[in-house]
Amino acid sequence: MxxxxxxxxxxxxxxxxxxxxxxxxxxxxxxxxxxxxxxxxxxxxxxxxxxxxxxxxxxxxxxxxxxxxxxxxxxxxxxxxxxxxxxxxxxxxxxxxxxxxxxxxxxxxxxxxxxxxxxxxxxxxxxxxxxxxxxxxxxxxxxxxxxxxxxxxxxxxxxxxxLLGPGHSPDTGPPAPAASGWPVASTGPVPEVAPDPPLSGPVAAPSGTGTYKTTADGDVWQWSGRGTTWQRIGVSAKKLYAGPAGVFAVGLHDDVLRGYTGRPGHWVTVSEPAADFAISTTRLYRLAKGHSAVHEWNAATRTWKKIKGPAQQLYGGGAGLFATDPEGGRISLYSGTPGRWDVIGTAGADFAVTGDSLYGLDLDKTQVRRWSGHAFSWSRAGGAATRLYAGRQGLYASNPQDGILWQYSGTPDQWYPVSAAGADFALRGTALYRLAADRSGIWRRDPATQDWQQISGPARTLTAAG
Structure with a gap:
């Protein structure tokens, strides 16, 4: 198109x-x-x-x-x-x-x-x-x-x-290689000691629709909630994280994590490059480069605190923060006290956190299981799946045969189809969003009518604030 x-x-x-x-x-x-x-x-x-x-x-x-x-x-x-x-x-x-x-x-x-x-x-x-x-x-x-x-x-x-704030689309000419494109003053590492005060204010909680995308050129956009109208709020991003803790973007050229202050064009440096990040309720977590440690962000002091040693991947959501071990892949739940993690399950191909539960996909991807809340106690929720998606509204899984997205009813083995295949899906409140399989557009499922409506043209990534 x-x-x-x-x-x-x-x-x-x-x-x-x-x-x-x-x-x-x-x-x-x-x-x-x-x-x-x-x-x-x-x-x-x-x-x-x-x-x-x-x-x-x-x-x-x-x-x-x-x-x-x-x-x-x-x-x-x-x-x-x-x-x-x-x-x-x-x-x-x-x-x-x-x-x-x-x-x-x-x-x-x-x-x-x-x-x-x-x-x-x-x-x-x-x-x-x-x-x-x-x-x-x-x-x-x-x-x-x-x-x-x-x-x-x-x-x-x-x-x-x-003029570095949001506005018109960039010219077709190549950008200057020396400039990162980010409207921030600090792009260096964020140490575990208190740095200077924020340059543009604190990171703000998501507002409005809480639905974001990046385009092929790295621009960051937020949906207005009306038709196909979006507002550009940042530039040069490769990946977004969004949740109650705020909206964060990984730099396209430097991998630095920056947080959105709520003012288009105004972002503040939050972290040096890392292997992964995760949001659980109002908390932001970081998996250090090399997977050597897990850190928790203190927004008030703008410092990072170590809460765990090596980890393979982080999963965050309303039910808490979870991490898999680099050796063996066992999954653990963070207790809230640095250094204290409870092992709750064995390795899985994928995990997803809803508002009150953790779900896992078996290593061979033949079963979806739900954690009961007790160590190593899991029950069957469904059959084969390719990937899991979750939010406050519940759990979704893509079918390995045709990529169709199915929603879990809450009763074991009872699922119903809700969407055609997509490159990615995102959840916000009771709304569900789909990035087309060829990334040619973004679609939104109306919670009341269950109808799908196109809200955007081509996009590279899709993110919603849970």
Whole structure:
């Protein structure tokens, strides 16, 4: 099928962004800049820029306003270009804005004697002092011009930073390789000691539909709940996790885990790369790289605490956190006390956690079993299956013959078909979502009518907050 209905169109040549070449003096450029940044004040722009260390190395709003030290390396210039492309600006317009920024930067670093605001805004020819100016008056005019240029440079650079938020689809041109594409200031490892406070606020609990997808380019979208309308909330993600603890994304290029603050385009670093993550109620857990340990995230202190040694895989849900052993595959339940895990069953091909139960698929995939709540006590729930899906509404399994999805009634061996085959399924409340087998669209099953309705075009992954 064609381009999905929920994709935004690229910004037209004459809309969305003013042309910087139309401003030939400082007041005109100020007006043009204000069109881009909207109603946000210079002070707020500076504060935003100060929190974005990947683009500006300034440490406070005062520093940005009074002494801008914008890095001039190709890496940061490419980062700004990527930001603008993400916002939908055409390549030629990106270059215009970067040229203006370069010109203003040069004027700030090396102002010519007698250069005034006109030169700072675009006319590079020196402007002599008017007849009758005293040396002190000429000096005052130069200081005023330099100060205005400093504020404008800070405002423009901060505006470029703010443009990293959600908006138009990226251009078809390749992104700058040095930029991660994530609107965050910190991408390094999160140690087991308290780091600096969050840069954009805490990770927020899922809101609205709590239904998310990633597209082929790594963009993160949230369904609005209306037709095929989605809002882009992030970029450059390869995998999503969602639940009461929040919405988290694994970076497409760096494997860093980031949490969504609830504001489109605003994500905070939560963890260094890891083997796996899991959410159980309001808790987030991590399986360390190399499967060497399991950690629990403390959202208040933004630290990780070790709660278990080696593990093979994590499974989380309303019924608790479970982990399989790397040797033998036995599954254990976390007691809530670090280091204390209760072994409850043998190895399985798959496990799924509902709101109140744990289900397992035998290693040969011939039976689905339900854990009774006692160690090594399991009962049959159904026959052969390929994969299990679970949420607060119950258990689902895909048929190994045709991929059709079946829902468990709660009575052993009583299941009924609910969906055609799919590449993935997700559950949210009483709603069920399906990513088409060829990933050409996302469908939602109405809890009241049981009818399926398409809500999205092509997607790479599908996730819902349980």
């Amino acid at each position: 064609g381009e999905p209905a929920d994709r935004h169109s690229a910004t037209p040549a004459t809309g969305g962004f003013p042309d910087p070449d139309t401003a030939k003096d400082f007041p005109a450029f100020q007006e043009l800049l204000s069109q881009v940044r909207g109603s946000v004040s210079y002070g707020e722009l500076a504060r935003q820029a100060a929190r974005t260390g990947s683009t500006l190395s300034s440490s406070s709003a005062h520093h940005v306003i009074n002494k801008p030290d914008i890095p001039r390396s190709d890496r940061n210039r490419q980062h700004i270009a990527t930001v603008l492309r993400i916002r939908g600006m055409r390549a030629e317009d990106v270059e215009k804005w970067l040229t203006v920024l370069d010109r203003l930067w040069q004027a700030e670093l090396h102002p010519q004697d007698g250069q005034d605001a006109d030169a700072l805004a675009g006319d590079t020819s020196p402007v002599p002092s008017p007849a009758g100016d005293t040396p002190s008056q000429a000096t005052g005019r130069r200081r005023l011009a330099i100060t205005a240029g400093a504020v404008l440079v800070a405002g423009l650079a901060a505006t470029l930073v703010l």
